[in-house]
Amino acid sequence: MTQPYFNWLSIFRLGLVQTALGAIVVLTTSTLNRVMVVELALPAMLPGALVALHYFVQITRPRWGYGSDCGGKLTPWIVGGMAVLTLGAFGASLATAWMETNRLAGISLAVAAFVLIGGGVGASGTSLLVLLSKGTQPSRRAAAATTVWVMMIAGFIITAGIAGQMLDPFSLSRLVMVTGSVCTIAFVLALLAVFRVERKVASPLLAPAGVESPREVPSFRIALAEVWNEPRARRLAIFVFVSMLAYSAQDLILEPFAGTVFGFTPGESTKLAGIQHSGVLAGMLLVAITGTIARGRRFGSLKAWAVGGCAASALALSGLVLGGLAGPAWPLNSNVFALGVANGAFAVGAIGSMMGMVSEGRERREGVRMGIWGAAQAVAFGIGGFLGTFAIDAARWIIDSPAAAYGLVFSAEAMMFVVAGVLATRIDRKTVGQEFESPATMTTTFATGTSGG
Numbered sequence: 001m002t003q004p005y006f007n008w009l010s011i012f013r014l015g016l017v018q019t020a021l022g023a024i025v026v027l028t029t030s031t032l033n034r035v036m037v038v039e040l041a042l043p044a045m046l047p048g049a050l051v052a053l054h055y056f057v058q059i060t061r062p063r064w065g066y067g068s069d070c071g072g073k074l075t076p077w078i079v080g081g082m083a084v085l086t087l088g089a090f091g092a093s094l095a096t097a098w099m100e101t102n103r104l105a106g107i108s109l110a111v112a113a114f115v116l117i118g119g120g121v122g123a124s125g126t127s128l129l130v131l132l133s134k135g136t137q138p139s140r141r142a143a144a145a146t147t148v149w150v151m152m153i154a155g156f157i158i159t160a161g162i163a164g165q166m167l168d169p170f171s172l173s174r175l176v177m178v179t180g181s182v183c184t185i186a187f188v189l190a191l192l193a194v195f196r197v198e199r200k201v202a203s204p205l206l207a208p209a210g211v212e213s214p215r216e217v218p219s220f221r222i223a224l225a226e227v228w229n230e231p232r233a234r235r236l237a238i239f240v241f242v243s244m245l246a247y248s249a250q251d252l253i254l255e256p257f258a259g260t261v262f263g264f265t266p267g268e269s270t271k272l273a274g275i276q277h278s279g280v281l282a283g284m285l286l287v288a289i290t291g292t293i294a295r296g297r298r299f300g301s302l303k304a305w306a307v308g309g310c311a312a313s314a315l316a317l318s319g320l321v322l323g324g325l326a327g328p329a330w331p332l333n334s335n336v337f338a339l340g341v342a343n344g345a346f347a348v349g350a351i352g353s354m355m356g357m358v359s360e361g362r363e364r365r366e367g368v369r370m371g372i373w374g375a376a377q378a379v380a381f382g383i384g385g386f387l388g389t390f391a392i393d394a395a396r397w398i399i400d401s402p403a404a405a406y407g408l409v410f411s412a413e414a415m416m417f418v419v420a421g422v423l424a425t426r427i428d429r430k431t432v433g434q435e436f437e438s439p440a441t442m443t444t445t446f447a448t449g450t451s452g453g
Contacts, residue, residue, distance in 0.1 A: 004137075005136055005140075006135045006137075006197075010197050011132070011140070011144050011147060011148075012147065012151075013194070014128060014131065014148065015147050015150075015151035015152075016190070016193040017078060017082070017189075017190045017193045017194060018125075018151050018152040018155070019154055019155035019158075019189070020082065020193070021121065021125060021128075021152065021155070021186070021190070022151075022152040022153065022155030022159070023155040023156075023182055023185075024085055024089045024182065024183055025085075025117070025121065026155070026159050027089060027159065027182060028051075028088075028089050028092050028114070028117055029051050029054075030160065031163065031167070031175075031179075032047065032092055032093065032096050032175075033047040035172075035175060036096060039170070040099055040100060042103075048385070048386065048389070050092075050110055051382075052382045052385065053111065053115065054114045054115070054117045055118065055378045055379065055382030056118070056382045057114075057115050057122065058119075058121060058374065058379070060118075060122055060375070061122045061126045061370075061374040061375040061378065062220075062368050062372050062375055063220060063371065064077065064081070064126050064367070064371060065127070065366070065368045065369070065370050065371030065372075066220045066223050066224070066367055066368045066371065069223070069365060069366065069367040069368060073198065074127045074131040074198060075131075077123055077124070077126075077127035078123075078124045078127045078131070078190070079190070079191065081119075081120045081121070081122070081125070081127065082120065082124045082187055082190045082191075084119055084120035084124075085117055085120025085124060086120070086183040086184075086187045087120075088113045088114065088115070088119075088120055089117055089179060090176075090183050091109060091112065092114060092117065092179075094109065094176055095110035095113050096172070096175065097172040097173065097175060097176050100172060121378075122371075122374070122375075122378070124190075125374060126371050127367070129354070129355070129370050130366050131198065132144055132145075132148065133354075133355040133356075133358040134358070136355070138356065144355065145354075145355045146284050146352070149284065149347065149348070150281065153277065156277075157277075159182060163178050166181075223365060223368050224372075226365060227365050227368045227372060228372065230369075232357065232360065232427055232428065233357070233360075233369055233373075235423065235426060235427040236354065236427050237372050237373055237376045238376075238423060239350070239424050240350055240354070241376040241377070241380045242416060242420040242423060243310060243346060243350060243380075243417065243420035243424075244350075244380035244381060244384065245380040245383060245384045245416060246313070246384070246413050246414075246420060247313075247347075247384070248380060248383075248384030249388035249391070249413050249416070250317065251384070251385060251388065252388050253388045253389060253392050253406070253409065254272070254276070255269040255272060256269075257320070257324070257406045257410075258272050260402045261324050261327075261403050261406060262327075262328055262332055263328070272332070272333065272336055275333055275336050275340070276336050276340040277340060278337065278340065279336070279338065279339065279340020279341045279342075279344065280340040280341070280343050280347070281340075281344060282337075282340070282341050282344065283309070283340060283341035283343060283344020284344045284345070284347070284348050286341065286344070287305050302348075302352045302356065303349070303353070303424060303425070303428065304349075305345050305346065306346055306349030306353060307349075307421045308345065308346075308349075308421075309346025309347070309349055310417045310421035311418070311421050312342035312345065312346075313342040313414075313417045314414040314417040315414075316335060316342050317339065317413050317414040318411070318414050319335045320332075320335060320336075320339070320406075320407075321406075321407040321411055321414075323335055324403035324406050324407045325403055325407065327403075346417075349424075353427070354370065354373045358370050388409065391409045392405060392406060395408045395409055
């Protein structure tokens with residue numbers, strides 16, 4: 001029996017796909033990274049370049065979105081993308097093991113595997129978000145975005161914990177076995193999650209009549225140009241790129257900063273990363289709870305959270321600058337937790353805005369639209385991670401004081417967040433109040449929506 005929109009059970013099922021996706025990705029970007037650098041004693045640039053490659057491959061997201069627009073059904077794109085991702089991740093583990101005996105062959109296979117990983121993430125992730133946004137009731141989209149994001153982080157945490165235990169005592173053969181097991185379980189979970197879920201919704205946006213006939217379908221270049229010429233879609237893409245660039249640039253230098261300036265041990269710096277992720281989750285919940293209290297008010301809008309989250313992120317980064325100058329007496333853990341809260345708030349604002357705006361503009365371009373925003377995010381992550389590490393190396397080469405060098409880089413990242421906040425205020429400047437839906441119902445819709453199944 002079809003319903004006008006997805007109920008909360010269906011939204012949760014789609015979130016499980018994101019959990020499965022996160023479970024696979026965390027192995028390839030974290031575990032394999034460590035094995036290459038520590039166990040195989042390879043240059044850190046190698047896994048860094050491979051991770052950047054998988055991000056840059058995702059510049060193809062608009063093309064995957066275009067394919068889902070033309071094809072009508074989104075489930076095949078989700079399943080196909082997960083299959084490619086699974087194959088790529090398993091291939092990456094084989095490549096890592098091969099590097100021990102044949103370095104050149106292993107690296108060559110790893111390059112091909114990470115290309116598959118990027119393509120699989122792009123195809124499945126883009127189509128999943130399009131399906132979720134098109135089939136979710138407008139008042140629930142922000143809450144759905146929060147749910148899916150939290151479930152992805154849950155995939156990171158659960159996989160890292162379980163796989164970490166299974167990998168000991170470590171061997172390369174055990175690495176391949178564990179990776180293969182995680183990939184198989186994740187793929188089966190994704191299959192079960194999407195099984196017939198698209199059939200259960202009868203949203204007008206997903207109606208078969210909305211599919212263009214072959215003669216009406218424009219080329220990909222024309223469809224891409226049509227979406228890019230939409231002012232609001234273009235402004236949101238630029239905002240996503242700048243904000244995610246600032247967000248990702250801090251990621252790879254925060255732990256080295258804690259170790260170099262504050263003398264944290266590897267275990268302490270790892271716990272610091274956990275504190276930051278806890279802050280991100282707290283920031284997301286803060287948006288949900290405050291959105292309920294501020295229902296219908298301007299400060300409860302996704303735009304307000306995007307702007308406020310960027311401003312708060314800039315302030316938290318400024319705190320790190322001061323902390324480096326103040327020394328060990330600075331409450332670094334609290335500062336990093338505050339940074340996570342700010343990041344979580346802006347992330348919900350940004351992703352919720354994408355969910356709310358995906359169907360605005362030219363009809364039957366939802367996939368291309370989400371693809372452009374997803375590509376902007378992925379490319380920003382690829383560039384940001386590299387720029388952050390490059391900037392700190394350059395700053396330390398010029399400046400003798402590590403605290404001052406890190407402070408300079410954190411200051412630059414804070415300025416990027418300020419620029420991103422300004423860009424967020426301009427996305428809907430022509431029709432204020434109607435371009436971003438309010439997240440006010442984030443919490444209450446869970447209570448009222450679950451009764452519908």
